Amino acid sequence: MRISLKSLLGYALLLLAVLACWRYLASLRESPVRWVQGGLALSQEIWGQLNALWGAVRRYIYWILAAYAVVAALTVFFEESNPDRANLWLFTLLLFPFVGLAAYMFFGPDVRSVPHRWRVFRRSRRRRRGRGRVSSDAPNGLERLLEVSSGAVPTCGNELRLLLDGEETFSAIEEALISARHSIHMEYFSVAHDELGTRIKDLLTDRARAGVRIRFLYDAVGSWRIGRDFVEELRAAGVEVRAFMPVAFARFRSGLNHRDHRKIVVVDGEVGFLGGLNIGDMYLGRDPRMGLWRDTHLKLEGPAVSELDRVFWELWEQCVGPVAERDDCELRPSPPPREGGVAVQIASSGPGPTFRAVADGYFQMITSARRRVWITTPYLVPGETLSNALSIAARSGVDVRVIVPSKADHTLVFWASQFNVDALLRNGVRVFSYKGGFIHAKTMVADSEVASVGTTNLDVRSLEINYEVQAFVRSKSLAADLETAFLDDLEQCEEESLAGRRGRPLVQKAQAAVGRLWSALL
Template sequence: MHFDWLSLGSLIFAAHVIGVIAAGHAILNTRTSQGAIAWAVSLVAVPYVTVIPYLFLGRSKFSGYVDKRRIESELLRTRAHPNAWDTHASSMGRPAEALGHAVVRALTGLSGMPFLPGNHVRTLVNGDATFAAILDAIEQARHYVLVQFFIVRDDALGDKLKTLLLKKAAQGVRICFLYDSIGSFDLPQRYVSALLEGGVEIHPFATNRRFVNRFQLNFRNHRKIVVVDGERAFVGGHNVGVEYLGANPRLSPWRDTHIEMRGPIVASVQFVFIEDWHWATQRLPRLEPSQAEQPESVEDVDMHCLVVAPGPADKEETGSLFFVEAINAAQTRIWITTPYLIPDEAVFSALRLAVMRGVDVRILIPSRRDHYVVFEASKLFAYDLIRAGVRIFRYRPGFLHQKVVLIDEVAAAIGSANLDNRSFRLNFEIMVLTIDHAFALEVEAMLERDFGEAWEVTRHEYRNASALRRIVMHVARLFSPIL
């Protein structure tokens, strides 16, 4: 058989033409210069292996989406948020005393929501405690339950949640259930159909409304939110799957943290859900006005809380700037736990400056991997941070998935955001920042136990690696703008 070299040459030429066109698109549309360079070089050099991934991952913003989502959010903030919100008042009082007026103004400006006093927050350490509390709260629901997760699996835990939601729906409780269409890609239709037939309003969160966005895999909704009757709210790192209970032997025991909130801050968490629900369904959830009002303050509690909910439609790089401002606010210590260590240049610089100020900067990361490329890239970032004076620790017992920030002796933030570009710019996330000495001590004790089960990384992790492994680390880091 005669091989058709002309046809092969034509295909190669066409691939490179498409690669050049895609590279031009990447330069015009990617939000960071590093990401634009990474995509452009790879699309021109090896279009055969990068054009298809670019269709799915490369477009960190696309026509119409950002503006439409932003307009919707601004309209909702004028129509649906509690009347008591006043971001200017947040720059006074205890938050300002703890963090400084300038920091509080910056954080409330980023969030668009105020610090609210009179809350109670408790940590839920690991999956058993988290889902016991969530399921118990849903069991006690009288009016409505709002549920949102990035990953929902049809396994033992998913079935338990489904059964309980169907039970409450049969009792007349209104259930709104939102799941991410990509994070829950393997959720079978029978699971969704059973909930719909039982009276549960369940919808996927998707960004591919238009055909041009059909292949979009960015802009995932990574938030984990449960709100019950406007009185109790839960956020954190857990998704709905038995692996979060430690059922995956390769990653077990799974280390994660959620929080339960009571008080006025519940209204802020609920509003974040309402924004996402409206985007997914083009409807507001039908909540009775009396039930949607801001909850009363918890008696004898002076905890101030702020919800920061970064998303790719924000006017600013909210996720990255939140971490930068939190690091800059630290005077004595900044402890961070994250499963993925892929900081951008702004966060990296803030960490280095904190070390120069004499701040105790520690970052706790996993010793086991769930994503190979991210894990290899994080080794190189860890090496660079260690050289800058940051102390890096690897959690030994199992996979570490919690997202916690501890600032000095008075502030702590817990939620869904990782220390990586996806959480900074590409995902919808939620973090709750608390100002309370007693709660900061509780978080400190929790993290000290975690650090006690970790080993400190030294420069030798990188220096003792083989030449091939070092090459793998450097190649992996080239993909950091999209990791």
């Protein structure tokens, strides 16, 4: 069993605290707790010491509160780049002293990850800088923007396959895993120890025993259901497994910030997958509460696979440290361009105001569209900038349509989405609620020419807080496929209208208002 230096220090401090308590209790002249009529009571000696302590603290209570307010304000100001989120936390910290601070430490930004996120971003930019340049006459500037925002190198000659449900996606992924000869890289937000998870685990252990080098990265919070046995079986077979930013009590901290929300598979550096599907039976439509699970994944072959692999290495090296030497198969040149292939850019994003390439790409696609923008997203909390972009595009005559779920998998986010539905409808955006199950796809297609598929929801958490990956594709064929899928989904939808929503029960309106208050954190 390996114990980190930080864990060892924590155990030592805990032991010292226990010894100090024991010495204190041993020094007391009488038992600290005694039985009285009706229950337990503290001894007079303990009461006296507590009163003396309160007397000492009371003399400085105003100084303590002032110091608290200053520290709280400075902490929020320096950590939060989003003014709405900063104001919300300041309100909470000042209105609920100490309780608010505890909530902020638990659910607010993770201070430890501030230097961490800059290391990720700088290393990514250094690796990609100089690998390719976009011509000055690149159409609508999307390619140039993504390269400047995240070093996303434009690649040509890629072959793509759109995957529209869990069965189709995991059949393709399993086929690729079985054919692996040299290496497998997998990075997932959520991995469950159920039938599908076990199937993937067995495939990985078989390939590892056959000599394939496998690296498996999962998010510690998103994959709280993975189980120790699952991980140990992989390690016993020779798979290198890492948890991204582990925390205590992950099951109860699903809102914790700066999570690895990516879903990446790279096999032999030649075949790649990314999209909305995590590993679990729910994503095959086996959860009766959610029903049919409608999602979108993308299979890549060509030079873009190397760029997807570099995104994997960003967070892998944050878990294990810089890798001095890589396998020969991982140092091969990028797969050659394929004749008739399409242009793809793999954009990665994460926490920090300068690490938001996906949000920049979405904004550029929306504001550059002249005819239509069709979006599918499970959560509709886009923030002020993208909300304005969608509203202005719709008011300018662009056909802006958004498909969202009609049921919730995360209650508070669903409430906030309902508030934004009303706001967008008032500005001419057409919104459709999916009734055929749960729709979890993260796609955007503009003017039948530019398309985007990946892991990034249209919400603040995906756009500004979590680590994400998104493929931006300039391809009329992929755009046509996505538009066909969008129109098929519309057949399972009901269009929202302002007139119809005015008659909603008061409870639902109140829920939307509550969701709006917390939307900056969602």
